[in-house]
Amino acid sequence: MLSALALAVSQAPAASQEAPICQRELVVLGAGQDAGAPQIGNADDDGPRLLPSSLAVIDRENGQRFLFDASPAISEQLAMLDAIAPPKDGLGLDGIFLTHAHIGHYLGLAYLGREAAGASNVPVYAMPRMAEFLRTNGPWSQLVSLGNIELREMTADGFVVTSDEFGVLPFSVPHRDEYSETVGFVLMTPDRRAIYLPDIDSWEAFLDQENGEPEALVAGIDYLFVDATFYDDDELPGRDMSKIPHPRVIETMEALKQLTASDHAKVHFIHYNHTNPIRDPDSAESREAKAKGFNIARRGDRFCLD
Ligand SMILES: [Zn+2]
Ligand SMILES: [Zn+2]
Structure with a gap:
């Protein structure tokens, strides 16, 4: 799938927390692991607060807004999106991709x-197992039966076209799949492409799925928002981390080290655990990643997709 994206693209602009002048824009609504930070039971954690990972895409030309993942912090995250691009009516959500x-x-x-x-027919894009899980298990099934959400099933590598100017391509990802499949997304506008993963x-399992070398991940795209749950294997004292999945940040940096500087700059580490030192922008690990040319996604980062 990813190799099909290997088209030439022009140099993408860097992240900005200023208001960019663009028709289509990507906003980082959260960059933490599922449980955010401080995590439950860590009341004395005084490090930077993290909301779970989520992205938004604003399409001003078509008056649309899309969410990628619906995190437990959705109320705060949607308020942040509203401050950047107010909703036209209601929640102003034209699709949530899970x-x-x-x-x-x-x-x-x-x-x-x-x-x-009490939303009305918010389109929720989900893979078949995920959709079935929501349809058949409370409290999610009530969202369906009351028409709060409208499930729209996706298929792996099946392009979801929302307008002439925006589309989403889900692709299969190896992960702990108890209740659903796991996918990543390629977000496509006529001018820019971003991957949310x-x-x-592990990279090994993903590459087994015929996605080529790690370099193929960044070929033909402008931004790669990628799993950075753990920095290295020293992060959880007293636990054998070899049993815990997720490529470490140092492993991903090593796998991608032969890329050009402009390709390194496409990589934005996201979904970091509360224990990951890149959570702190001033840590030695954050500085090391930056020195190698990589980026660390931060809540509030904004990217033009024109
Ligand atoms: Zn997660
Ligand atoms: Zn997960």
Whole structure:
């Protein structure tokens, strides 16, 4: 799949927290692992606050807004999006694309229900197992039966076209799939492409799926928002981390080290655990990643997709 994206693209602009003048824009609504930070039971954690990973795309030309993952912090994250691009009416959500059924990625759907927004027919794009899980298990099934959400099933490598100017391509990702498949997304506008890949068990398993070398990930795209759950294997003292999946940040940097500087700059580490030192922009590890030319996604980062 990814090799099919190997088209020439021009140099993409860097992240900005200023208001860019663009018709289509990507906003980072959260960059933490599912449980955010401080995590439950860590009241003395005084490090930077993290909301679970989520992206938004604003299409001003078509008056549309899309979410990628519905995190437990969706209320705060949607408020942040509203401040950048106010909704036309209601929640102003033209689609929520779900990667998988782990808590950071779909629990926010609950806030579309009658105890909260009482939303009407918000399109929720889900893979077949994920859609079936939502349809057949409470409280999610009530969102469907009351028409708060409208499930739209995706298929792996099946392009979802939302307008002439925006489309989303889901692709299969190896991950802990108890309740649903796991996918990543290629977000496509006529001018820019971004990959959202917040959770993956290993590069080895992913490359087994005929996605080529790690370099293929960044060929033909402008931005890669990629799983950075753990920095290295020293992060959870007293636990054998060899049993815990997710490519480490140092492993991803090593796998991609032969890329050009402009390709390194496409990489934005996201979905970092509360224990990951890149959570702190001033840590030695954050500085090392930056020195190698990589980026670390931060809540509020904005990217032009024109
Ligand atoms: Zn996750
Ligand atoms: Zn997960």
